Amino acid sequence: MEVPILKQGPYLIASIQSALSDADLVELRDGLVEKVGRLRSKGVIVDVTALDVMDSFATRTLRDIAFMIRLRGAETVIVGIQPDVAFTMVQLGLTLEGVPTALDLEGGIAYLNKKSAASGREAKARGR
Amino acid sequence: MDAEYNQIGASTELAQPSSDRRYRVFEEARITIETDTDIVVARQRGRELATRLGFSSSDLTLTATAISELARNIVQYAKRGEVTLRLIERNGREGIAVEARDQGPGIADIRRVLEGGYSTSRSLGLGLSGVKRLMDEFEIESKVGQGTKVVARKWRK
Numbered sequence: 001m002e003v004p005i006l007k008q009g010p011y012l013i014a015s016i017q018s019a020l021s022d023a024d025l026v027e028l029r030d031g032l033v034e035k036v037g038r039l040r041s042k043g044v045i046v047d048v049t050a051l052d053v054m055d056s057f058a059t060r061t062l063r064d065i066a067f068m069i070r071l072r073g074a075e076t077v078i079v080g081i082q083p084d085v086a087f088t089m090v091q092l093g094l095t096l097e098g099v100p101t102a103l104d105l106e107g108g109i110a111y112l113n114k115k116s117a118a119s120g121r122e123a124k125a126r127g128r
Numbered sequence: 129m130d131a132e133y134n135q136i137g138a139s140t141e142l143a144q145p146s147s148d149r150r151y152r153v154f155e156e157a158r159i160t161i162e163t164d165t166d167i168v169v170a171r172q173r174g175r176e177l178a179t180r181l182g183f184s185s186s187d188l189t190l191t192a193t194a195i196s197e198l199a200r201n202i203v204q205y206a207k208r209g210e211v212t213l214r215l216i217e218r219n220g221r222e223g224i225a226v227e228a229r230d231q232g233p234g235i236a237d238i239r240r241v242l243e244g245g246y247s248t249s250r251s252l253g254l255g256l257s258g259v260k261r262l263m264d265e266f267e268i269e270s271k272v273g274q275g276t277k278v279v280a281r282k283w284r285k
Contacts, residue, residue: 019172022164022200052189053171055196056255084189091190092258 010042043112049080066099079108151216167199198228206232223283231275
């Protein structure tokens with residue numbers, strides 16, 4: 001099942017619609033890493049609300065996505081981790097350390113807006 | 129408890145699927161595990177079956193995630209194997225037993241694998257130790273060159 005990647009202004013939104021196989025997750029990773037360059041996106045939101053299982057592979061791939069996107073010069077935020085999924089991840093010791101998360105899409109956009117405003121201020125300060 | 133389960137890493141015949149005689153089995157589903165989509169099929173089937181037992185939503189997620197880890201171990205290390213899901217009953221208590229069986233390379237040092245954080249592959253290395261944490265009961269037997277069998281059970285609270 002392919003994950004649709006939507007362009008929303010300077011951001012990309014990957015909205016997972018159903019259970020994903022390992023191959024689907026890898027395809028999502030490669031698609032995002034490519035698109036963030038081609039569309040010169042500043043941020044990526046991966047919405048996992050529909051995922052009822054986040055096992056070690058899914059968690060590792062999401063972490064890889066966030067780190068690869070950062071190396072490409074953009075920010076990633078994972079949104080919509082469900083309460084039962086969060087409970088299971090913590091039991092497994094999968095904390096997604098170093099990867100920003102937000103409650104939902106709205107929270108994810110707010111995070112990215114804040115982040116790009118902050119980097120804009122920094123650039124301005126350096127310019128003086 | 130079966131004698132064969134008491135010894136971790138005991139040398140036992142792994143070729144034939146064994147039925148679990150300690151419990152009454154009232155439903156069984158067997159899924160061949162060969163590709164990553166089989167992993168998804170197995171965990172969805174497990175969630176479906178456990179739903180019928182009236183598992184809480186967090187226990188459904190814990191169980192489905194454990195099945196996912198076990199099935200992935202098969203694909204990753206043994207290439208091919210099977211997952212058998214059984215709805216079981218013991219002393220009026222109902223639960224689900226997940227059996228993952230393969231004839232892959234086997235595990236030389238089970239204790240080390242179960243300590244967690246250890247992995248010969250690229251995953252986070254939480255596979256088997258993670259499954260043990262997610263489920264109520266966990267048994268493993270493995271013989272190098274012959275294969276691995278894991279049985280994990282979760283009971284309705």
